[in-house]
Amino acid sequence: MVSVPIVERAVIVSPPATFRSRLKKRVGPDIDGYGFLLPAIIIMLSLVAYPFCLAVWFSVSDAFVGEPASYIGLENFIYILIEDDIFLMTVWNTLLFAFWSVLFKVVLGLSCALLLQRILKLKRFFRGSVLLPFVAPTALSTLGWWLILDPTYSHINWILANTWPFTMFGWGPYNFLGEPTLAMASVIFVNIWRGIPFFIITILAGLMSIPEHLYDAAEIDGASTWRKFYSITLPLLRPVLAIIILFSTIFTLGEFNIIYVLTRGGPMNSTHLFSTYSFTLGILNHEIALGAAVALFLFPILVVTVIVLLRMVRRDTSHEL
Amino acid sequence: MSKKTALTTNKKLSSSSSRRGFLQGAAVATGGLAGILATGIAPATAQSRELKMLVNSHFVPASDEELGRQLAEFGKAAGVKTRLDRVAHLQLPAVLAGEVQGQKGHDLVAVGNSNPHLYSKHLENLDEIHEKIGKAGGGFTSKGIGVGNDGHIKAIPWYFISFPLALRTDLIADIGENLPDTWDDVHRIGTKLKKKGHPLGIQLAHSVDSNMILRGILWSYGAKLVDEDSKTVSVNSKETVEAFKFIAALYKDAMTSEVLAWDDRNNNVCLNSGKCSMILNPISAYRSAVKAKTVDPDNPNLLVHHSINHIMPPKGPAGRHMAASFNAAGIWKFSKQKELAKEFLAFHFSKENANKHLTASKGYNQPVLAGNALHPLYASNPKYYFAPFIGWYTHAIGWPGVPTAAMATVTDQYLLPDAAASVAVGKATAEDAVKKLETQMARIYKRAAKREG
Numbered sequence: 001m002v003s004v005p006i007v008e009r010a011v012i013v014s015p016p017a018t019f020r021s022r023l024k025k026r027v028g029p030d031i032d033g034y035g036f037l038l039p040a041i042i043i044m045l046s047l048v049a050y051p052f053c054l055a056v057w058f059s060v061s062d063a064f065v066g067e068p069a070s071y072i073g074l075e076n077f078i079y080i081l082i083e084d085d086i087f088l089m090t091v092w093n094t095l096l097f098a099f100w101s102v103l104f105k106v107v108l109g110l111s112c113a114l115l116l117q118r119i120l121k122l123k124r125f126f127r128g129s130v131l132l133p134f135v136a137p138t139a140l141s142t143l144g145w146w147l148i149l150d151p152t153y154s155h156i157n158w159i160l161a162n163t164w165p166f167t168m169f170g171w172g173p174y175n176f177l178g179e180p181t182l183a184m185a186s187v188i189f190v191n192i193w194r195g196i197p198f199f200i201i202t203i204l205a206g207l208m209s210i211p212e213h214l215y216d217a218a219e220i221d222g223a224s225t226w227r228k229f230y231s232i233t234l235p236l237l238r239p240v241l242a243i244i245i246l247f248s249t250i251f252t253l254g255e256f257n258i259i260y261v262l263t264r265g266g267p268m269n270s271t272h273l274f275s276t277y278s279f280t281l282g283i284l285n286h287e288i289a290l291g292a293a294v295a296l297f298l299f300p301i302l303v304v305t306v307i308v309l310l311r312m313v314r315r316d317t318s319h320e321l
Numbered sequence: 322m323s324k325k326t327a328l329t330t331n332k333k334l335s336s337s338s339s340r341r342g343f344l345q346g347a348a349v350a351t352g353g354l355a356g357i358l359a360t361g362i363a364p365a366t367a368q369s370r371e372l373k374m375l376v377n378s379h380f381v382p383a384s385d386e387e388l389g390r391q392l393a394e395f396g397k398a399a400g401v402k403t404r405l406d407r408v409a410h411l412q413l414p415a416v417l418a419g420e421v422q423g424q425k426g427h428d429l430v431a432v433g434n435s436n437p438h439l440y441s442k443h444l445e446n447l448d449e450i451h452e453k454i455g456k457a458g459g460g461f462t463s464k465g466i467g468v469g470n471d472g473h474i475k476a477i478p479w480y481f482i483s484f485p486l487a488l489r490t491d492l493i494a495d496i497g498e499n500l501p502d503t504w505d506d507v508h509r510i511g512t513k514l515k516k517k518g519h520p521l522g523i524q525l526a527h528s529v530d531s532n533m534i535l536r537g538i539l540w541s542y543g544a545k546l547v548d549e550d551s552k553t554v555s556v557n558s559k560e561t562v563e564a565f566k567f568i569a570a571l572y573k574d575a576m577t578s579e580v581l582a583w584d585d586r587n588n589n590v591c592l593n594s595g596k597c598s599m600i601l602n603p604i605s606a607y608r609s610a611v612k613a614k615t616v617d618p619d620n621p622n623l624l625v626h627h628s629i630n631h632i633m634p635p636k637g638p639a640g641r642h643m644a645a646s647f648n649a650a651g652i653w654k655f656s657k658q659k660e661l662a663k664e665f666l667a668f669h670f671s672k673e674n675a676n677k678h679l680t681a682s683k684g685y686n687q688p689v690l691a692g693n694a695l696h697p698l699y700a701s702n703p704k705y706y707f708a709p710f711i712g713w714y715t716h717a718i719g720w721p722g723v724p725t726a727a728m729a730t731v732t733d734q735y736l737l738p739d740a741a742a743s744v745a746v747g748k749a750t751a752e753d754a755v756k757k758l759e760t761q762m763a764r765i766y767k768r769a770a771k772r773e774g
Binding site for chain 1: 415443584757761
């Protein structure tokens with residue numbers, strides 16, 4: 001009888017490799033991690049990637065409600081860029097709207113957060129109150145502003161005309177939603193009012209996380225309040241600021257409700273943004289392809305914003321304190 | 322048909338004899354309901370069928386209630402289930418688009434101005450029933466409503482909501498003037514009343530009213546946005562320039578800048594609050610004043626609605642014209658109940674049912690059928706005396722052509738109000754604004770022509 005070596009016998013009796021173990025061997029030891037990621041990947045693909053790809057397809061097609069769509073290349077983009085004068089106004093309006101809104105939200109948000117940090121009495125009340133504009137549904141709160149800025153019976157105009165000391169100055173009445181510059185200023189103002197709580201609360205959280213001993217050390221060195229703000233507060237807040245500016249820019253560029261309720265893009269298209277004009281073309285005019293093309297113009301602007309701000313965040317968080 | 326079954330049918334429908342008559346008449350023509358009426362028993366297959374209708378929520382809820390009642394009554398007689406769905410009027414275009422895209426949804430749908438043209442491929446041809454209803458109702462007061470881009474009737478003209486001149490008779494009497502008949506009268510009276518703190522109110526803004534009223538002014542001056550062929554843009558004319566100059570003068574002399582931001586509600590508020598002397602608006606402003614019992618701020622003893630009246634829209638050098646929003650009823654091609662839906666249309670458009678619908682709407686649903694225009698409701702209140710006649714001067718947005726998809730785009734982008742506003746505020750000359758409007762319209766019509774082949 002031929003004797004079989006022990007090692008060979010051991011190989012023969014070992015159980016067959018399972019699918020999981022074979023996969024693990026192939027992919028590496030992180031296979032479980034990928035498994036856990038799978039649900040999130042499926043959700044991302046179905047809720048983000050699919051609609052995005054569909055929008056890209058629409059923008060390069062001649063899609064019209066109820067009609068089969070076919071590929072037409074960049075025709076829609078060329079059309080809105082060269083022939084559609086309202087679109088060119090919309091680009092300018094959107095940039096103006098986003099720039100001023102975000103700028104004011106940063107400045108006012110930072111100022112309010114610094115104030116709130118110092119308030120010790122009724123701290124919870126004040127911190128809770130600033131969230132009110134943020135928690136009220138946008139359409140509802142904008143309806144309130146619609147009445148306040150009403151062209152015929154604006155509350156502001158009434159106060160200016162009937163309340164001391166404003167009566168002394170003879171201000172108003174102002175056509176807040178009927179004059180192009182004032183209308184743009186009004187929608188920017190409402191957007192700031194609506195978005196500022198997000199800035200205040202996030203910046204406040206950032207302020208609370210700055211170690212107190214840094215200020216103590218600066219105080220011992222004789223640093224002024226401004227110097228402490230410039231050399232300690234602002235640099236340490238920069239990552240937080242970058243993230244909220246990023247989010248706010250994305251939300252502000254895509255603003256729809258405020259414009260739709262207050263001006264519907266008027267007067268004379270002076271407040272049309274990408275979202276409202278895209279809605280007009282895509283839904284009201286049934287030109288799905290044109291609507292998608294207008295909406296996609298937002299994409300490169302957002303990509304540049306995201307890259308710049310994320311680089312800023314990485315740079316600021318790549319070193320230890 | 323045996324005598325017994327016929328009697329059963331009659332018993333079943335005895336609550337509404339003329340409806341029965343109409344149903345039977347329509348059934349003879351269409352054949353579908355005849356069998357059911359003859360036997361009085363709905364076939365077993367019918368019991369599981371459902372006739373679904375989609376309309377926009379009416380400003381007067383009783384109008385929808387009456388429509389629902391008629392649909393249920395029809396369903397009971399035909400032995401089918403019925404369902405009436407309502408959506409907010411601003412949501413209707415999106416819901417219609419969704420149904421067309423998905424090729425499923427309701428059987429009968431309310432369609433506005435240009436929808437029959439836009440959804441031409443997806444709506445059933447209704448030429449035959451249109452002709453019958455038109456003949457029975459004394460003809461339609463407005464042409465081109467419900468016409469598809471292939472020239473066939475895609476929806477039955479239902480009703481329109483007109484734009485008479487709503488005015489404060491007391492304020493006009495105070496300055497020793499008569500009620501205005503022409504646009505020049507409106508300009509003269511408006512100028513005087515503005516000086517007394519009671520301006521004229523016509524929206525030059527992104528609103529439906531603005532789109533309608535400004536078209537009316539243009540047409541009254543002999544201008545037109547497109548030719549009769551509904552394809553050729555013909556807005557660049559000396560008539561349009563004149564009309565724009567007139568609008569600018571009207572704005573400067575008789576209105577205030579607030580009209581640049583007005584929506585469809587603001588002019589109602591302006592009239593009812595006692596500020597405005599004249600607006601062009603459906604009867605909703607008057608009805609709101611009645612409901613709210615608004616008091617004139619200058620005369621606490623006067624309820625504003627007592628001094629509000631409606632008269633025909635003013636006349637211009639080219640006659641009296643006004644635009645309005647027209648509603649029509651269509652049947653989707655993908656519907657599985659097309660014949661039944663047609664029978665319901667015949668049932669609903671019978672004089673008796675149409676009148677009930679109009680009464681329920683408190684007069685809002687102004688009939689497009691000449692025979693229904695002289696409804697007793699309009700004779701019951703002097704404020705409504707204009708109503709039976711205004712239909713003859715009222716056109717859809719594409720006039721003198723039909724309301725097309727391209728014209729809907731021009732309307733939804735508020736190109737005309739923006740052009741008129743730019744002239745009114747001095748941002749552009751009338752000539753430049755007309756030229757720009759022509760360029761914008763030409764681009765839209767070119768694109769539509771390319772799409773429609």
